[in-house]
Amino acid sequence: MSMFDGFKFRSVNSSVHKMDPRAKFIYVCVMFAVAVMFSQIIPLLVLLIIQMPLVFAARVQKEWLRSMKGAAGFAIIIFLMNVFSLYFYGNYESLSAIVERSFALTLRFMVLIESFSVFFLTTSPDLLGLALEQSRVPYELCFAFTTAVRFVPVLAEEAQTIMDAQKARGLELEGGSFIKKIRNYIPILIPLIVNAIRRSLELAETMESRAWGATQNRTNLYVLRMGRKDFLLMLFSFAMLVVSVYVSLNVQIPNIIYLLNI
Amino acid sequence: MPIIETKNLTYTYPIGTKPAFEDVTIKIDKGEFVVLTGPSGCGKTTLCRCFNGLIPHFYSGKLEGEIYVSNLKVVNHPIHELAQHVGMVFQNPENQLFALSVEKDVAFGLENLGISREKMRERVDWALKITGIYGLKDRAPYELSGGQQQRVAIASVLAMQPEIIVLDEPTSFLDPVGAQNIFEVINRLNKDLGITIILVEHRLDLTSKYASRVMIMDKGRIILDGPPKEILNSEEARLIGVGIPKVTRLYQILKNKGLNLNEIPLSAEEATKGLLEVLRI
Numbered sequence: 001m002s003m004f005d006g007f008k009f010r011s012v013n014s015s016v017h018k019m020d021p022r023a024k025f026i027y028v029c030v031m032f033a034v035a036v037m038f039s040q041i042i043p044l045l046v047l048l049i050i051q052m053p054l055v056f057a058a059r060v061q062k063e064w065l066r067s068m069k070g071a072a073g074f075a076i077i078i079f080l081m082n083v084f085s086l087y088f089y090g091n092y093e094s095l096s097a098i099v100e101r102s103f104a105l106t107l108r109f110m111v112l113i114e115s116f117s118v119f120f121l122t123t124s125p126d127l128l129g130l131a132l133e134q135s136r137v138p139y140e141l142c143f144a145f146t147t148a149v150r151f152v153p154v155l156a157e158e159a160q161t162i163m164d165a166q167k168a169r170g171l172e173l174e175g176g177s178f179i180k181k182i183r184n185y186i187p188i189l190i191p192l193i194v195n196a197i198r199r200s201l202e203l204a205e206t207m208e209s210r211a212w213g214a215t216q217n218r219t220n221l222y223v224l225r226m227g228r229k230d231f232l233l234m235l236f237s238f239a240m241l242v243v244s245v246y247v248s249l250n251v252q253i254p255n256i257i258y259l260l261n262i
Numbered sequence: 263m264p265i266i267e268t269k270n271l272t273y274t275y276p277i278g279t280k281p282a283f284e285d286v287t288i289k290i291d292k293g294e295f296v297v298l299t300g301p302s303g304c305g306k307t308t309l310c311r312c313f314n315g316l317i318p319h320f321y322s323g324k325l326e327g328e329i330y331v332s333n334l335k336v337v338n339h340p341i342h343e344l345a346q347h348v349g350m351v352f353q354n355p356e357n358q359l360f361a362l363s364v365e366k367d368v369a370f371g372l373e374n375l376g377i378s379r380e381k382m383r384e385r386v387d388w389a390l391k392i393t394g395i396y397g398l399k400d401r402a403p404y405e406l407s408g409g410q411q412q413r414v415a416i417a418s419v420l421a422m423q424p425e426i427i428v429l430d431e432p433t434s435f436l437d438p439v440g441a442q443n444i445f446e447v448i449n450r451l452n453k454d455l456g457i458t459i460i461l462v463e464h465r466l467d468l469t470s471k472y473a474s475r476v477m478i479m480d481k482g483r484i485i486l487d488g489p490p491k492e493i494l495n496s497e498e499a500r501l502i503g504v505g506i507p508k509v510t511r512l513y514q515i516l517k518n519k520g521l522n523l524n525e526i527p528l529s530a531e532e533a534t535k536g537l538l539e540v541l542r543i
Contacts, residue, residue: 126362147360153404154356202357208320209350210371210418214342217376221369221386 008063009124015229016058016122021131023230024119030237031115034244035108040253041100043244044107051114060121067117071110079106096257125149127224134224147203155196162191263333264289265426265458266313271327273308273317282308283482286327290475292425295452295459297469297490299504300479306462309479310430313460314348315341332425342374349419349427353434355411359403364395364414367403371422389421392455393447409440416447426458427451433465445469467507470494471529478504491526509533 011017016024031047038044055064082102092098129146133139166187167173173184247253272284283305290296298306311317318325319341329336332347352358361367368389372382390396393413403411412432419427429448433441449472451457463469470476476493478486480502486493493499494506495514509527513536516523523540527533 124362126366129362143360146362150360150362150403199357202352202354203360205316205320206350206352206358207360208316208341209314209345211342211345211374211422214345214374215376219373219376219379219382221366221373221379221382223379 009120009122010060010063011124012059012122014058014122016054016118017124018229019122019233020224020226020230021123021127022135022224023226023233024123025131027233027237028115028119030241032112034240035111035115037244037248038253039101039104039108041104041107041256042253043247044104044111047111048107048114051111051118054118055114058118058122060118063121064114064117067113067121068110071113075106075109078109079103082106094257097255100255100257130220130222130224133220139218151199155192158195159188159192162188162195265292265332266290266460267328267330268312269328271309271312271325271329273312273326274324275308275321276323278323281482283479286484288477288484288487290458290460292458293452293456295449295472295474296461296477297466297473297475298460298462298477298479299464299466301503304479305482306479307430310350310428310460310462312336313426313428314350315339315344316350345371345424346375346422347425349422349424351412351415351419351427351429351432353431355408355415355432355435356403358415358418359411362402363399364401364403364406365390365399367414368399368417368421371418375422385421385423389417392420392450393417394443407440408436409443412436412440412444413447416444416451420451424457426460428460428462430462431464432461433463438468441465442468445472448472464505466494466505467509470507470510471532478502490528494528495526 031051035044035047038047055061079102082105083098086092086098086101087095090098092101125146129142129149132142132145163173171184171187173181173188175181176184267289268286271286272281274281286309298309300306308317311321312325312329313331313336315331315336317323318337325337331344334344334347336344359367361370365386368386369382372385377385387396390399393416395410395413395417398406398410398414403414406414412435416427416429416432427448432448433444436444445468448459448461452459452472461469461473466476470490473490475488476486476490477484478493478499485502486496486498494510499506500511500514507528509530509532512533513523513527521540523533523536525532525536527536
């Protein structure tokens with residue numbers, strides 16, 4: 001679970017947390033596009049480092065490191081897979097070229113993880129729901145989103161309770177083959193699902209009792225307003241995009257092995 | 263003019279073979295504090311669902327007889343319209359909070375009604391202050407205790423400024439201290455704001471001193487209805503097995519042994535006072 005911990009929102013009083021989710025979302029999209037644009041080590045390394053000030057400004061280094069550590073396992077797999085496939089199917093002249101390219105692609109993965117992690121670590125689901133709402137996503141969908149996020153800890157706790165209860169009755173969760181392990185979880189899943197359905201009925205009742213659907217012109221307690229910092233971030237994202245497009249079209253990016261003359 | 267009036271109300275759930283409650287005829291006046299009690303499965307919850315239109319609008323099934331709430335014929339008005347007159351608080355506090363902060367939850371009903379932001383802010387703060395949870399307004403629901411969550415649920419319906427608040431066993435998930443706090447909040451709503459309260463509760467020890475009227479249901483019928491002292495002291499109440507307050511029971515035992523208190527007590531304070539009066543002689 002350690003990798004997902006690196007994406008879980010934590011309330012910290014920082015300027016990055018206060019930024020408009022829409023601005024941050026644009027930033028993440030740009031990062032994504034730029035990372036996909038390049039497949040050389042140098043620009044990807046720059047992308048990885050350029051995001052770090054944001055992590056420190058948000059004071060989420062610890063959680064961010066955890067997400068990177070969690071992603072490391074995947075990164076190794078991606079690296080090995082790349083080396084393997086490039087060795088057998090690519091036409092590279094040397095092993096070092098293959099290693100370099102694989103490393104670059106792994107870096108790309110880390111850049112993506114980094115920007116997603118920053119986004120989810122610093123954006124409260126409440127604000128995210130609000131951003132969706134203000135982007136004219138139908139309210140029903142936004143509501144479903146925030147409610148789902150709200151019930152994650154509740155369901156996790158419930159799953160734990162059910163697990164303990166079933167274990168107390170002698171259910172073995174560990175051991176056995178892969179298929180057996182999955183089947184072991186059926187006695188946990190069924191009560192969990194039944195409870196969730198029952199819960200949803202109660203929720204529906206409460207919603208109805210709070211005048212759900214009374215008017216088409218629903219209002220909202222909060223409004224998102226873009227501030228100076230949000231515009232700065234968007235400006236930065238836009239500049240990144242322009243520069244990257246220019247560089248990728250016009251600049252021959254040297255390879256590390258070429259620089260080191262291996 | 264009663265604020266809630268039913269005439270020969272009978273309801274059967276779609277999957278039920280016999281009515282959940284039948285032939286209920288009651289009149290509740292504005293400002294009353296009604297405690298509704300009775301054994302589990304006697305139809306209390308089902309009856310409450312009629313007060314804000316969950317029956318017949320949310321639950322299908324067969325509803326016979328008549329019911330008026332705040333002069334509205336329940337059958338003809340949608341739930342969201344009735345919700346502005348009748349607030350509903352349910353048993354499980356966890357399932358009544360949708361948002362990720364307390365404040366946002368309290369605003370939920372007002373947002374649905376399309377109330378302007380300034381007015382909403384005012385009412386949300388007001389409701390939070392009355393229920394004593396203003397300090398928690400930025401917390402997430404899972405950071406709160408059950409008692410606090412239930413107070414958020416009460417604030418959420420209070421913000422919609424209903425004339426009636428119906429609470430269906432609001433304390434069954436809470437510890438005694440949490441329950442006591444909830445009852446005090448409810449009592450304040452009734453005494454200070456004049457909101458009509460219908461409280462479904464088993465803990466009569468804690469609630470009967472606040473009530474102006476007690477109704478006891480059994481097997482789908484209202485069998486006792488009247489002032490708390492009279493109802494709780496009756497032989498029928500004890501035989502149905504509702505948990506009549508211990509001090510009231512003490513009064514009965516003392517009476518059987520030949521010691522008469524001047525008044526039927528409903529709380530420990532009243533009992534102490536009564537005992538002192540009698541024993542000083």
